[in-house]
Amino acid sequence: MVATLIPVLGDQLSLDLSALRDIDPGDATIVMMEVAEETGYVRHHQTKLAYILSAMRHHAEALRSAGWQVDYVRLDDPDNSGHFTGELARAIERHQPKRIIVTEAGEWRVAAMLDSWQTLFGIDVEIRADTRFLCGHAEFDRWAEGRKQLTMEFFYRQMRAETGLLMDAGKPVGGQWNYDRENRKPASRDLMMPRPLSFAPDAITREVIALVKRRFGHHPGKLDDDFAYAVTAGDAERQAAHFLRHALPSFGDYEDAMLTDEPHLWHSILSPYINSGLLDPLDLCRRAEAEYRAGRAPLNSVEGYIRQIIGWREYMRGIYWREGPDYVDRNFLRHRRPLPGFYWTGDTDLHCLSQALKQTLDTAHAHHIQRLMVTGNFALLIGADPKLVHQWYLEIYLDAYEWVELPNTLGMSQFGDGGLLGSKPYISAGAYINRMSDYCGQCRYKVSQRVGDDACPFNALYWDFLARHRDRLAGNNRLAMPYRNWERMPAADRAAIRRQASDFLARLDAGDRPDE
Numbered sequence: 001m002v003a004t005l006i007p008v009l010g011d012q013l014s015l016d017l018s019a020l021r022d023i024d025p026g027d028a029t030i031v032m033m034e035v036a037e038e039t040g041y042v043r044h045h046q047t048k049l050a051y052i053l054s055a056m057r058h059h060a061e062a063l064r065s066a067g068w069q070v071d072y073v074r075l076d077d078p079d080n081s082g083h084f085t086g087e088l089a090r091a092i093e094r095h096q097p098k099r100i101i102v103t104e105a106g107e108w109r110v111a112a113m114l115d116s117w118q119t120l121f122g123i124d125v126e127i128r129a130d131t132r133f134l135c136g137h138a139e140f141d142r143w144a145e146g147r148k149q150l151t152m153e154f155f156y157r158q159m160r161a162e163t164g165l166l167m168d169a170g171k172p173v174g175g176q177w178n179y180d181r182e183n184r185k186p187a188s189r190d191l192m193m194p195r196p197l198s199f200a201p202d203a204i205t206r207e208v209i210a211l212v213k214r215r216f217g218h219h220p221g222k223l224d225d226d227f228a229y230a231v232t233a234g235d236a237e238r239q240a241a242h243f244l245r246h247a248l249p250s251f252g253d254y255e256d257a258m259l260t261d262e263p264h265l266w267h268s269i270l271s272p273y274i275n276s277g278l279l280d281p282l283d284l285c286r287r288a289e290a291e292y293r294a295g296r297a298p299l300n301s302v303e304g305y306i307r308q309i310i311g312w313r314e315y316m317r318g319i320y321w322r323e324g325p326d327y328v329d330r331n332f333l334r335h336r337r338p339l340p341g342f343y344w345t346g347d348t349d350l351h352c353l354s355q356a357l358k359q360t361l362d363t364a365h366a367h368h369i370q371r372l373m374v375t376g377n378f379a380l381l382i383g384a385d386p387k388l389v390h391q392w393y394l395e396i397y398l399d400a401y402e403w404v405e406l407p408n409t410l411g412m413s414q415f416g417d418g419g420l421l422g423s424k425p426y427i428s429a430g431a432y433i434n435r436m437s438d439y440c441g442q443c444r445y446k447v448s449q450r451v452g453d454d455a456c457p458f459n460a461l462y463w464d465f466l467a468r469h470r471d472r473l474a475g476n477n478r479l480a481m482p483y484r485n486w487e488r489m490p491a492a493d494r495a496a497i498r499r500q501a502s503d504f505l506a507r508l509d510a511g512d513r514p515d516e
Contacts, residue, residue: 140318198228252301332418464501
């Protein structure tokens with residue numbers, strides 16, 4: 001019998017978790033649960049499952065080393081009920097606690113479970129705020145109240161002011177809040193690119209890999225013995241230190257760049273560790289700022305990195321909880337097309353898509369421009385159902401949890417919310433991809449052509465998208481110039497572009513679909 005039972009979820013792998021604060025480890029038991037409900041509610045990438053399960057098992061060992069009693073339920077335990085509430089019921093029976101303390105869930109679906117526990121079990125349940133985030137739900141709602149558009153830039157400025165990051169005497173360092181204009185340089189192969197550290201699987205990870213292959217070998221992606229992700233806080237910290245020293249100085253310049261067979265460039269690859277709890281986001285921001293203050297990293301790189309964390313990351317969480325569970329069903333453009341089958345195989349003759357997709361299927365990782373302006377851009381241009389696009393991103397990426405992935409995908413990438421997040425749809429023809437990558441030079445399609453057998457499909461699809469959605473989008477000030485350019489084209493050219501797009505979409509629809 002214990003005084004306190006503390007459930008720790010799979011994305012709460014922090015020794016400083018709010019549920020653990022001010023608790024006597026000698027009078028409490030932590031329960032951690034691997035359950036089929038979480039591994040199977042979508043078809044998670046095999047590497048994602050291996051990462052989460054291995055990180056959970058390693059974190060249980062870290063908790064024990066810190067003096068906690070840990071009751072750990074494995075996925076293959078014969079009596080495993082398969083869901084959180086069932087496993088909590090069994091844990092209550094084993095330990096007879098007087099109370100339950102838990103850190104709030106990150107997703108609506110799991111939050112509803114936590115909210116039901118006190119009534120269901122007749123035990124006092126204290127749900128604590130997740131202090132790993134800088135902006136609480138009520139604070140975000142106060143910021144958002146009365147605003148016609150929830151522009152991230154203004155939220156980001158407030159977070160800068162509150163944290164003091166890159167601030168001097170109440171003003172932004174350098175006189176500007178945002179240096180994004182300096183962060184759009186294409187990369188070339190003669191640049192010295194750092195490589196992220198890799199971590200050989202230990203016995204725990206090898207056991208998890210075998211389990212995932214056995215039970216989830218039908219899920220997307222591949223899981224080989226060359227699994228190289230960190231699964232402990234110590235190794236995640238080593239990766240963070242490596243990024244800050246070797247990649248951060250050039251991160252800003254080449255933040256939006258893409259190169260064939262270069263999956264990482266100068267990106268940190270730290271988001272999986274931040275989102276699961278192995279790394280502290282504010283600590284990373286402070287250390288990045290210290291690199292600037294010490295003269296080891298330029299302002300545009302450090303500001304860009306900090307903006308991703310205290311700007312976009314916190315903002316996406318705020319939007320997710322403010323908009324509610326029905327946000328996932330929004331479909332402003334009324335798109336209904338399924339995703340093409342090659343999103344699950346990478347087998348397409350569009351080189352940019354093949355690069356982003358095969359990298360994703362191999363590693364469960366792609367950086368933000370590959371996601372937004374290649375896979376996301378294509379899905380938007382073809383009219384893919386935003387809910388299906390959301391599900392694919394949630395399944396496929398190592399760092400994808402619904403609170404951060406859903407607004408990024410449905411709102412920002414697919415314009416499903418009609419402009420709540422983005423002031424215009426993130427669409428482009430092939431020229432943008434050509435400018436920011438070397439992909440087009442190795443593609444069988446010609447990026448300079450709009451129509452014909454060799455024309456880049458992005459070109460006709462871009463103009464066709466604008467034409468299809470004229471009634472909804474023509475009033476958008478940021479699309480005024482593209483619409484003027486469309487109207488200036490000869491009628492015969494516009495008709496040829498529409499036919500080109502229609503023929504491509506017909507061929508796409510005739511292709512194979514992914515397995516259910």
